[in-house]
Amino acid sequence: MSTTVSPLAPTTYPEMPVVEGVRFATAEAGIKYKGRTDVLLLEMSEGTTVAGVFTKSKCPSAPVEWCQANLAGGKARALVVNSGNANAFTGMKGRATVSVTAEIAAKAIGCRPEEIFLASTGVIGEPLDPKKFEGVLDGAATRLADSPWIEPAKAIMTTDTYPKVATATVDLGGAPVVICGIAKGAGMIAPDMATMLSFVFTDAPIAAPVLQSMLSASVETTFNAITVDSDTSTSDTLMLFATGKAKGAKTITDAADPALAPFAAALHGVLRDLSHQVVKDGEGARKFVEITVRGAVSDASAKVIALSIANSPLVKTAIAGEDANWGRIVMAVGKAGEPADRDKLAITFGNIRVAVEGARDAAYSEAAASAVMKEQHIPILVELGLGDGQATVWTCDLTKEYVAINGDYRS
Amino acid sequence: MSTTVSPLAPTTYPEMPVVEGVRFATAEAGIKYKGRTDVLLLEMSEGTTVAGVFTKSKCPSAPVEWCQANLAGGKARALVVNSGNANAFTGMKGRATVSVTAEIAAKAIGCRPEEIFLASTGVIGEPLDPKKFEGVLDGAATRLADSPWIEPAKAIMTTDTYPKVATATVDLGGAPVVICGIAKGAGMIAPDMATMLSFVFTDAPIAAPVLQSMLSASVETTFNAITVDSDTSTSDTLMLFATGKAKGAKTITDAADPALAPFAAALHGVLRDLSHQVVKDGEGARKFVEITVRGAVSDASAKVIALSIANSPLVKTAIAGEDANWGRIVMAVGKAGEPADRDKLAITFGNIRVAVEGARDAAYSEAAASAVMKEQHIPILVELGLGDGQATVWTCDLTKEYVAINGDYRS
Known part of the structure; x- marks a missing residue:
């Protein structure tokens, strides 16, 4: 079990008032x-x-x-x-x-x-x-x-x-x-x-x-x-x-x-x-990841795709490795089963657009994307270009500590 | 990337005949x-x-x-x-x-x-x-x-x-x-x-x-x-x-x-x-896990539940830790969204039934179940008691090596 406080823990606590009753x-x-x-x-x-x-x-x-x-x-x-x-x-x-x-x-x-x-x-x-x-x-x-x-x-x-x-x-x-x-x-x-x-x-x-x-x-x-x-x-x-x-x-x-x-x-x-x-405070978490999907056919469809990205072990381990591996985002969009058109897809890490119109963004710099991945808070934006549906979900990275915490607990 | 051969690799290869043409x-x-x-x-x-x-x-x-x-x-x-x-x-x-x-x-x-x-x-x-x-x-x-x-x-x-x-x-x-x-x-x-x-x-x-x-x-x-x-x-x-x-x-x-x-x-x-x-040969795999679901309302429903168990990080890390943690199987059945009745559920690891009729099996020995978990091949049977649907799926455990392989690759 964790003995050290998560690096993502709040640094201050708010003053909590009395709730009458x-x-x-x-x-x-x-x-x-x-x-x-x-x-x-x-x-x-x-x-x-x-x-x-x-x-x-x-x-x-x-x-x-x-x-x-x-x-x-x-x-x-x-x-x-x-x-x-x-x-x-x-x-x-x-x-x-x-x-x-x-x-x-x-x-x-x-x-x-x-x-x-x-x-x-x-x-x-x-x-x-x-x-x-x-x-x-x-x-x-x-x-x-x-x-x-x-x-x-x-x-x-x-x-x-x-x-x-x-x-x-x-x-x-x-x-x-x-x-x-x-x-x-x-x-x-x-x-x-x-x-x-x-x-x-x-x-x-x-x-x-x-x-x-x-x-x-x-x-x-x-x-x-x-x-x-x-x-x-x-x-x-x-x-x-x-x-x-x-x-x-x-x-x-x-x-x-x-x-x-x-x-x-x-x-x-x-x-x-x-x-x-x-x-x-997710077990073993070192990164807080905000995933926004826009341009889906509906809000519900956007959320399914956002959760497919957020739950992908491949995406989460890449984030743990501070790797701007946008190919894994494409994979997770593809496996969600919701309407998506590869050739309209755009992906942005922080403010660095890494992919657009179904291919790598020509202006994309690996160094700039890598700098985003070194932050504690990683925003990921996926634009589908199909409709007005959007959703945001939050997750953390998948680290060796997660496996240790959950593999060693009951023994 | 892996440099050592999986412990689950075959020990011999079959003689492969010529295919005419x-x-x-x-x-x-x-x-x-x-x-x-x-x-x-x-x-x-x-x-x-x-x-x-x-x-x-x-x-x-x-x-x-x-x-x-x-x-x-x-x-x-x-x-x-x-x-x-x-x-x-x-x-x-x-x-x-x-x-x-x-x-x-x-x-x-x-x-x-x-x-x-x-x-x-x-x-x-x-x-x-x-x-x-x-x-x-x-x-x-x-x-x-x-x-x-x-x-x-x-x-x-x-x-x-x-x-x-x-x-x-x-x-x-x-x-x-x-x-x-x-x-x-x-x-x-x-x-x-x-x-x-x-x-x-x-x-x-x-x-x-x-x-x-x-x-x-x-x-x-x-x-x-x-x-x-x-x-x-x-x-x-x-x-x-x-x-x-x-x-x-x-x-x-x-x-x-x-x-x-x-x-x-x-x-x-x-x-x-x-x-x-x-x-x-799953990345980092040390256990081969066979998950059979019986008694579902249909074969398709059984497969959804079996895959929910097989894809659960919580189940997979427990198996990596050689922990007969059947509570996580209950969790994975519950989250699948398919018809299930907690009070009819039975769970068996190998030939050790650990849960029956929605509660711990009174005859269940932790030592016997732990012995099953130490094997390389782990059979898990979930009986839902609702119908005739059944399915079997195969997966591996989730280890720290998986995270290392996928977190370190592109860098």
Whole structure:
């Protein structure tokens, strides 16, 4: 596992404000290891609304199924996150565990089990004993505090080399509201399918259906536009909670309310920030790569092509080798299966166009392209020349360290 | 590039018989390097029929387009293969190059350019000067011989660590016919998109449409069932040539002719053998992995799931680490997007069932599973319990050497 912090880690952290109505505490439940914080309890005030987006895996974890089922109620009072065990592929026992855990948490907080949301990260296939939470959550409930946010961000880390936080303050109908988000994930995947988890909190008064439509819209160009290696966890969870405690803010019950626009933009910024931090902590990552595809027949087609490039081991190893190997980009465009015309294709690294009209750009200098590849942030632009479709995705390089981290973990 | 032979290389080579009507010679054209064999000329007798299967890339190389266009004629007199330059992504110049090369070859052999088939492997985006072939192919045409087959197999190697040949002798309507095949490819992909190429020759008298239907049927479970890293070359080419020179063999003009069955089976065996040799020479490979999915809703669905497992970096690094990490198999099944029911899933490594009915197999011993993972050949069986669909695919592990080979190549 990584012991050194990613070279792409942020150099400073933002000051994270209190979110009125949100309090948290961490605890040791001894789920896998002794003497280590492995549980996060987050309490939210009455009337908190909730939205969520989850893994598309056909084999989701028991907590994912629990959250999906309870999202319909639209109300949340607490979030419990544990590390050390993902409670995934645990059959009937896994379902019993989430019910019992929610009951324990509901008793500690004083609410209904259906208002408890759960996320688990760690090894899969191991039964998770819900008795581990007995007493532990009660104790945590007596220590709840509204700061500092770096604590919950640290508590949900697994192979992450740094905690991930982001924040924004924005006007909502004449009064300021805050957004605070945390995330964990060493790039979509992590050993033994530890999860990509992200939780975002606001004091804005926004109805659950509106929250859900904003979150679903924003995720497409943030958390669903990042990849480290194309592997999808059984536990990926992104949730948004709104306490409604901001004084003077306008209550939003209609997604089309124009007062919502600045908030939606700020939320998108927080999600993009957190998702980029996940990529930058990708296992073994040394380069942050932004891939934009323009001129596709549709936005959806552009995204398929961009992800084909972002997931290509051949492209990713070339970037690790600081090699402006545009032939591998052509290969990845070609294999995507989407409409593409070789003779209209143009490829640009940074501001160096290396290929145009289906052949090498005559003005292209290998030295200039190589200089781009030595940077930490590598922008790649592919122009298809077919239509107006476009998409941007973010990924990292594929290094020997990635293989070492993932080949040596469980042994 | 690899200097040591893959640990999965064959320990012996079969004796390759002469294919009546096929002669070959290698030559030095100085395409990229001086003093190195980089051209193969293969001449076939008049009346030779031909079939081919090519890359599905939307950005195919100029030689691929040339072969596809001329396949309709059904007749072949020569095959020219060069290394050092793939003539891919070379625009209009690339098309001119294949025309001129075919003219030079046709003159050397004494046939029409449309009867010449071409394949190129090497760097892409570099114009290939057809004048390099002038004189060279004429010279080669004076040195044609019908053996030994190891020579053309060696001539088409690029980053391969060993030459790949396979053969079969089989009855066709009362007389023996032979099949000899060669292949190159360090696992579907190779640096700078050098190609996966395979050429198979027989003296059987079989009409071109029958050859094509046999080849297309066989490729699905052989060359289209292998993957090293999911990357698809712009130049993948598999061609089958039949000279019809076998004495006493029955001429086959109908794909439904029952006399064809033993030949079709033998051809399938040769293609499977060659395709497995390509995987075993996968860049950095130390393990040969056979993934079988059963109980899917259809064969096509089973293959999508099997390839999702085979292409997962998380699964491949675990195998490199000799880790029976079945949780990553669950993850890869889940992300495939095909129908799967977590609670019916069973997973077996070798003869050790590690998971059943959506949870860990109670009888599963970590030591026994680990022993399977230490073998060179790792069979993985996934049972979905939904229907009768099944598929098998073959891949290799993902090692640090893969990253080194592909990250360091062009520099």
